[in-house]
Amino acid sequence: METNQRHFNRGNVPTGYDIDNSLILQHTNGEWIYRDGPTSGNRKTFTFSFWFKRASISVPATNYIYDQYFMGQGTYARFHFAGNTVRFMFEGSSTELEADQQLKDTNAWYHFILAVDTTQGTAADRVKAYLNGNAYEWNNSDYPSEDDEDQWMHDQDLYIGGNGDASGAMSTYFAEFVVIDGQQLTPSSFGETDSDSGIWKPKDVSGLTFGDEGFWLKFDDSASMGADSSGNGNDCALTNVDATNQSTDTPTNNFCTFNMLMTQENSPAISDGSMKSTGSGAWNQTWGNIGVKNGKWYYEFKVANAASSSYFGASTAPAEGSYLVAATLMYNTSIMVGNPARIDYYYWQSGAQVSNEGTGWGTISTDDIIGIALDLDASTKTFTIYKNGTALSGTLSQPVDLPTNMQDEFVFPLYVQYSDKADEANFGGYTISSISSAATDENGYGTFEIAPPSGYYALCTKNIAEFG
Numbered sequence: 001m002e003t004n005q006r007h008f009n010r011g012n013v014p015t016g017y018d019i020d021n022s023l024i025l026q027h028t029n030g031e032w033i034y035r036d037g038p039t040s041g042n043r044k045t046f047t048f049s050f051w052f053k054r055a056s057i058s059v060p061a062t063n064y065i066y067d068q069y070f071m072g073q074g075t076y077a078r079f080h081f082a083g084n085t086v087r088f089m090f091e092g093s094s095t096e097l098e099a100d101q102q103l104k105d106t107n108a109w110y111h112f113i114l115a116v117d118t119t120q121g122t123a124a125d126r127v128k129a130y131l132n133g134n135a136y137e138w139n140n141s142d143y144p145s146e147d148d149e150d151q152w153m154h155d156q157d158l159y160i161g162g163n164g165d166a167s168g169a170m171s172t173y174f175a176e177f178v179v180i181d182g183q184q185l186t187p188s189s190f191g192e193t194d195s196d197s198g199i200w201k202p203k204d205v206s207g208l209t210f211g212d213e214g215f216w217l218k219f220d221d222s223a224s225m226g227a228d229s230s231g232n233g234n235d236c237a238l239t240n241v242d243a244t245n246q247s248t249d250t251p252t253n254n255f256c257t258f259n260m261l262m263t264q265e266n267s268p269a270i271s272d273g274s275m276k277s278t279g280s281g282a283w284n285q286t287w288g289n290i291g292v293k294n295g296k297w298y299y300e301f302k303v304a305n306a307a308s309s310s311y312f313g314a315s316t317a318p319a320e321g322s323y324l325v326a327a328t329l330m331y332n333t334s335i336m337v338g339n340p341a342r343i344d345y346y347y348w349q350s351g352a353q354v355s356n357e358g359t360g361w362g363t364i365s366t367d368d369i370i371g372i373a374l375d376l377d378a379s380t381k382t383f384t385i386y387k388n389g390t391a392l393s394g395t396l397s398q399p400v401d402l403p404t405n406m407q408d409e410f411v412f413p414l415y416v417q418y419s420d421k422a423d424e425a426n427f428g429g430y431t432i433s434s435i436s437s438a439a440t441d442e443n444g445y446g447t448f449e450i451a452p453p454s455g456y457y458a459l460c461t462k463n464i465a466e467f468g
Helices: 002-010 461-467
Strands: 022-025 032-035 045-054 062-070 075-082 085-090 095-102 110-117 127-131 158-160 172-181 191-193 200-202 215-217 237-239 258-264 269-271 276-278 283-288 296-302 310-315 333-339 344-349 352-358 369-375 382-387 412-418 424-426
Touching: 045 062, 085 127, 095 127, 258 269, 258 276, 276 424, 310 369, 333 412
Parallel strands: none
Antiparallel strands: 022 172, 032 158, 032 237, 045 110, 045 172, 062 075, 062 158, 075 085, 085 095, 110 127, 172 215, 191 200, 258 283, 269 276, 283 412, 296 369, 296 424, 310 333, 310 412, 333 344, 344 352, 369 382
């Protein structure tokens, strides 16, 4: 199972059924979706199937995948993260199932199935869970009683990605959220193992029987993110969700985001779909979660405050564990350009600055788009810096050679800041600010403010399969 998770989310995604869009929810904005009072469905038997990529692992402490409170009974059905542990609760807090395995890899797309049928005579058959096609084991046996019908369809709103209160909203990407009313289904209804790679991949679910209250959220209509594609017309309502919540980061094309499991010095907070890193009064740095050793790659940063100390670049991965230790900023090989005052070039190695060069490239203004183009196919690997679509020129000519210690290593996007500057990264899958140009790379992937230079591509698994 662990091998399948690693290969699926970080390797070459096999061809087949493609998922084009996902929904990104932010707990800080109080965002969730909900079904308005389902009433006619099966209260004992149902299946939830969904793909998700976590965008937070610590805030809030309880993240609700779905929640339904039964007014007048004082009970509820809940499926949520308690920290990084999956928990299914029903009949209030008196009955619950919990799993030991923690799902805290924010770089991974997971597929989860919760399949309930309380008519089953064997207790363990009443609530089944599956992760990436494999049985997901509960660590206790507190199953609902036979024929229990306190699971859902009790005339109350069914919340997804929250509990109707900002305190329980979760930060996550959702894709292919499917609810089946009246059947307890298995993984083969929603996915399959690729015969060549062993990777768990999605299947087209359009042929399933969804049941009266079932629905299928594809998130493919930016004007109606809660639209039901099952044919039932069971559209979901939206809370603080609009077209800006749509993303092209999906289980079949996983885009680079910031790696919240690997930050350095003073633990910056990762937010907004893992595309923003915010410090807390001192130096800190954050890596992207996709490293590349060959190919040509492009990504952007939007400057939040031109007077701040912010630096944009690329880096090798740090020595294992060094990113967890204080006072080890830049404990790797890194190149950066940054502000304030002027755009200078910095090269660090093993925690020490090797060089700081003036470039003659001018200055950075608030809202400028800084583009970084890595050419890792050249005989000597290089980088080029763009500002608002124009390659910068000055006393330091471009392209600039990567340092010798980076030439044969995997290279990751890098963001370094002092204090809480919170510039916006854009690796193509999700953008925090509205994009006016919506430019893509030449393969049609990514959404950028500035079109990538010819021959350069977004950091996503489909491009890596072809060029990486």
